Amino acid sequence: MQVSYFETGRYHASTNLPRQWPMPADAYDRGAGLRAFQGMIERSRFVEELGYDWVSLSEHHYSPRILTPSLPIAAAYIASQVRNIKIALLGPIVPQSNPVLLAEEMAMLDNMAEGRLIVGMLRGTTNEMMTYDLNPGESRERTDEGMELILRAWKETQPFGWQGRYFHYRTVSVWPRPLQEPLPPIYALGTSQEASDFAARHHVGLGVSFGPFDVMGKVTAYYREQCARYDWQPEPHDIVYRANIVIAETDEKAQQLVQQYPREAAFPLKAAVAAALLELDQRTVAGQGRRSANVNRALPINFCGGPDEIVVQLKEAREQIGCGVVDLSFQTPGSEDPDDLMETLELFGKKVLPRIRDI
Amino acid sequence: MAGAFREGFVEADGFHIRYMAAGEGTPLVHLHGAGGLRLNPSHDLLASKFRVIAFEMPGFGTSAENTRTANMQELAATMAKAASALGLDSFNLLGTSFGGKVALWLAADAPERVLGLVLEAPAAIAPEGGRPPSGSPAEMARRLFGHPERLPPLPAVDPQQAAQTQAFVRRVFGPARDSDLETRMRDLRTPTLVVFGTLDAMIPPDFGRLYKQLIPDCYLVFVYDAGHAVGTERPEAFVEVVGDFLHRQDAFVVSQIPTLVHR
Numbered sequence: 304m305q306v307s308y309f310e311t312g313r314y315h316a317s318t319n320l321p322r323q324w325p326m327p328a329d330a331y332d333r334g335a336g337l338r339a340f341q342g343m344i345e346r347s348r349f350v351e352e353l354g355y356d357w358v359s360l361s362e363h364h365y366s367p368r369i370l371t372p373s374l375p376i377a378a379a380y381i382a383s384q385v386r387n388i389k390i391a392l393l394g395p396i397v398p399q400s401n402p403v404l405l406a407e408e409m410a411m412l413d414n415m416a417e418g419r420l421i422v423g424m425l426r427g428t429t430n431e432m433m434t435y436d437l438n439p440g441e442s443r444e445r446t447d448e449g450m451e452l453i454l455r456a457w458k459e460t461q462p463f464g465w466q467g468r469y470f471h472y473r474t475v476s477v478w479p480r481p482l483q484e485p486l487p488p489i490y491a492l493g494t495s496q497e498a499s500d501f502a503a504r505h506h507v508g509l510g511v512s513f514g515p516f517d518v519m520g521k522v523t524a525y526y527r528e529q530c531a532r533y534d535w536q537p538e539p540h541d542i543v544y545r546a547n548i549v550i551a552e553t554d555e556k557a558q559q560l561v562q563q564y565p566r567e568a569a570f571p572l573k574a575a576v577a578a579a580l581l582e583l584d585q586r587t588v589a590g591q592g593r594r595s596a597n598v599n600r601a602l603p604i605n606f607c608g609g610p611d612e613i614v615v616q617l618k619e620a621r622e623q624i625g626c627g628v629v630d631l632s633f634q635t636p637g638s639e640d641p642d643d644l645m646e647t648l649e650l651f652g653k654k655v656l657p658r659i660r661d662i
Numbered sequence: 663m664a665g666a667f668r669e670g671f672v673e674a675d676g677f678h679i680r681y682m683a684a685g686e687g688t689p690l691v692h693l694h695g696a697g698g699l700r701l702n703p704s705h706d707l708l709a710s711k712f713r714v715i716a717f718e719m720p721g722f723g724t725s726a727e728n729t730r731t732a733n734m735q736e737l738a739a740t741m742a743k744a745a746s747a748l749g750l751d752s753f754n755l756l757g758t759s760f761g762g763k764v765a766l767w768l769a770a771d772a773p774e775r776v777l778g779l780v781l782e783a784p785a786a787i788a789p790e791g792g793r794p795p796s797g798s799p800a801e802m803a804r805r806l807f808g809h810p811e812r813l814p815p816l817p818a819v820d821p822q823q824a825a826q827t828q829a830f831v832r833r834v835f836g837p838a839r840d841s842d843l844e845t846r847m848r849d850l851r852t853p854t855l856v857v858f859g860t861l862d863a864m865i866p867p868d869f870g871r872l873y874k875q876l877i878p879d880c881y882l883v884f885v886y887d888a889g890h891a892v893g894t895e896r897p898e899a900f901v902e903v904v905g906d907f908l909h910r911q912d913a914f915v916v917s918q919i920p921t922l923v924h925r
Contacts (some may be wrong), residue, residue, distance in 0.1 A: 455884060467886040468899075
């Protein structure tokens with residue numbers, strides 16, 4: 304099993320932040336922000352030394368929770384400071400992007416990272432749709448079309464035009480091209496039926512996230528069924544499971560930490576805004592049917608325990624979900640101190656990572 | 663709108679050729695695919711911009727069995743004569759699938775007559791072992807459309823007539839890659855637009871780039887989420903780019919689509 308470290312640009316300020324989204328700009332502490340960006344490099348180098356396989360990034364906006372609104376900038380910054388670890392964009396929010404610009408930026412990144420770029424393409428969490436006024440009712444279709452356009456922009460060797468439903472270009476000819484041949488590893492990210500359908504049809508990987516093992520297992524079973532329809536079968540490395548983890552020296556300590564983990568989002572939306580989003584943002588889970596979008600709820604902890612227990616749980620995840628890669632968001636409940644995060648990264652890197660390579 | 667099209671007949675090469683015509687302005691001649699002439703919403707939209715003449719080529723539809731035309735180049739010559747018989751000295755030319763190959767031959771042999779050439783999912787470069795759509799209307803629809811469920815059912819075709827047409831297509835179509843035609847494509851100077859639907863199940867849309875590599879003044883456009891019958895499945899998207907290309911030719915790459923939100 305391969306392990307990816309999800310780097311969020313941990314923002315740690317002494318002042319109490321208002322619990323709201325969007326976060327007002329006047330709550331920003333410039334010194335804390337600078338330390339957050341410096342910390343991204345420090346942690347990326349650290350996990351590289353510890354033998355982690357990927358460092359991943361994800362697009363989020365208007366909040367101190369994740370400080371990477373521009374993935375290409377964050378990835379270029381990290382790529383210039385590491386040598387071996389792969390850099391995974393998991394991912395850019397495709398429906399609110401210019402897909403051609405994304406294809407260009409990711410091609411640049413693959414060259415800057417000397418062929419170590421991993422590409423995920425994301426519909427985005429519900430609140431992000433307000434960032435650039437994306438109509439939630441259109442987000443699904445814009446995602447599917449944008450992903451297809453990105454793939455076409457990379458595969459096509461002649462200039463072309465695109466008559467889409469949501470995107471329209473008379474001339475596309477991406478330059479530079481990605482370094483990896485034929486293309487970098489690509490994942491459609493999402494637990495929806497549509498994400499699996501797209502991934503199967505285009506022979507790309509699937510990234511699922513934060514759900515219980517059994518539910519995510521149904522999603523990946525559906526993905527495999529769809530792949531079989533297109534006469535191929537995904538390998539374990541084609542399936543990524545993004546998950547929250549709380550790890551401590553012992554199971555008891557980890558359980559104590561989890562007690563401090565919040566049940567609600569750290570920076571919630573107004574109730575009426577959340578209700579409007581829930582009405583408009585229709586989602587499905589492959590193999591399960593419709594589900595409500597996740598609004599104002601904290602994402603669950605998926606792995607919890609001391610190193611031995613974490614190894615057991617990773618084996619269970621591998622067995623039930625079929626994931627050959629886990630993308631881990633390390634949680635340190637009750638503390639935003641980056642030093643605590645470094646300790647958990649070291650603990651996992653030294654006590655777990657060497658024991659899961661053959662899973 | 664479809665009612666605006668009027669049926670007519672013209673004589674050429676001894677064939678009694680049916681056509682449907684509507685609209686005013688610069689003539690746009692349409693040569694249909696192997697399934698024959700079926701007017702679709704894109705014809706109506708094109709007729710609001712051009713004088714559209716959609717021919718039914720001899721050997722298709724209700725025309726008599728065509729045992730004389732030997733190959734695609736001959737068929738193209740017959741259609742050029744049919745256009746002349748209607749007084750069309752020069753015209754825009756749209757060829758769909760099988761008709762795309764006929765249109766390419768026509769443009770290669772009579773370049774002075776073709777103002778602009780549009781190839782809709784052209785079959786001039788075809789997959790080895792490929793076959794035109796056949797079978798029940800539902801089977802045909804699955805091969806022609808990316809989303810057949812979004813369209814009205816195709817009409818039933820008389821089996822004897824279908825067999826006759828398919829035999830004609832097989833006889834005249836020629837090889838999947840026609841080196842004679844491809845040689846002529848390299849010399850073609852006509853501004854050409856190639857359009858493929860991203861869900862084309864008959865001819866891989868990736869073949870579009872081969873036209874760009876062969877034809878000196880060629881543009882390639884993908885219509886997202888459409889199958890082989892692009893103009894039937896996404897008529898507005900198809901006609902917008904076709905109309906813009908035929909009106910502005912090379913300059914059609916300069917967008918004139920407004921993005922202003924409020925003034």
